[in-house]
Amino acid sequence: MAEHENESFAEFCVRQKAGLQLVSEAEQQENDYKKALKEAQEKRYERKYQLFYDNLDLILRHKDEILATPRYANIDAHYLLKGGGLYVGHLNMARQFNIAGNVVIINLRLASLFKIWESDQFRVECECGTTTFIRGFAGSPLSGSSQASAICSKCKKIVRVDNRSFGAYCGIVNAAYAEDIEKFAKALMTKWTLAEVEYEKKIVQGKSARWFTVGDVFKDDGEICELETMINELKLKEYENSPANDC
Numbered sequence: 546m547a548e549h550e551n552e553s554f555a556e557f558c559v560r561q562k563a564g565l566q567l568v569s570e571a572e573q574q575e576n577d578y579k580k581a582l583k584e585a586q587e588k589r590y591e592r593k594y595q596l597f598y599d600n601l602d603l604i605l606r607h608k609d610e611i612l613a614t615p616r617y618a619n620i621d622a623h624y625l626l627k628g629g630g631l632y633v634g635h636l637n638m639a640r641q642f643n644i645a646g647n648v649v650i651i652n653l654r655l656a657s658l659f660k661i662w663e664s665d666q667f668r669v670e671c672e673c674g675t676t677t678f679i680r681g682f683a684g685s686p687l688s689g690s691s692q693a694s695a696i697c698s699k700c701k702k703i704v705r706v707d708n709r710s711f712g713a714y715c716g717i718v719n720a721a722y723a724e725d726i727e728k729f730a731k732a733l734m735t736k737w738t739l740a741e742v743e744y745e746k747k748i749v750q751g752k753s754a755r756w757f758t759v760g761d762v763f764k765d766d767g768e769i770c771e772l773e774t775m776i777n778e779l780k781l782k783e784y785e786n787s788p789a790n791d792c
């Protein structure tokens with residue numbers, strides 16, 4: 546931690562005159578903080594990535610249930626698929642939007658990852674006969690060449706796939722992610738409309754409008770379900786339904 550956290554106006558003028566330091570000490574502190582936070586997040590996503598693919602067999606067994614359960618279907622899955630290439634960089638499936646000064650992060654949802662995996666482009670058969678799903682790809686938009694890899698949920702073998710269309714990989718992912726952005730925007734509009742209806746109802750019931758606004762009754766989806774919680778709940782369900790549990 547630096548000694549001076551707050552720069553006085555006189556110090557600011559000296560810095561400006563010197564014309565050397567373009568980033569203030571306070572800005573540097575904020576940048577350092579953000580960098581440390583980002584590094585911690587990356588470790589967290591690495592751990593979650595490992596957990597997801599260690600439990601892929603379990604997750605795929607419950608695919609229909611996950612898709613039918615919004616708190617599972619909406620789980621952040623942006624770090625589970627790694628894609629990118631020359632000139633295009635990493636595909637970003639967790640974009641930050643600045644909306645009226647609030648940072649809104651829209652992630653690729655787990656349901657959308659399953660949708661991407663429905664395409665033949667993202668499927669490959671393992672030697673053991675199991676259909677596996679591509680979780681990473683890289684390539685070049687100029688030559689169109691690519692390398693990709695999948696992990697087998699049964700035998701845990703890594704399956705390599707060469708030279709499928711790089712444009713198709715990117716296009717399928719972009720289309721699925723664009724749908725998630727649209728889903729977010731529509732859900733937000735619906736929630737505001739519901740809040741307006743709720744507000745009008747309360748006013749009709751006699752609630753005073755003096756300090757009471759639509760914002761007071763605006764609601765979100767409730768607590769976010771983490772990947773760890775979903776995996777635990779799916780395991781418990783299988784345990785409860787297993788024949789061994791009957792005796």
Ligand SMILES: [Zn+2]
Pocket residue numbers: 671672673674675697698699700701702
């Ligand atoms: Zn296999």
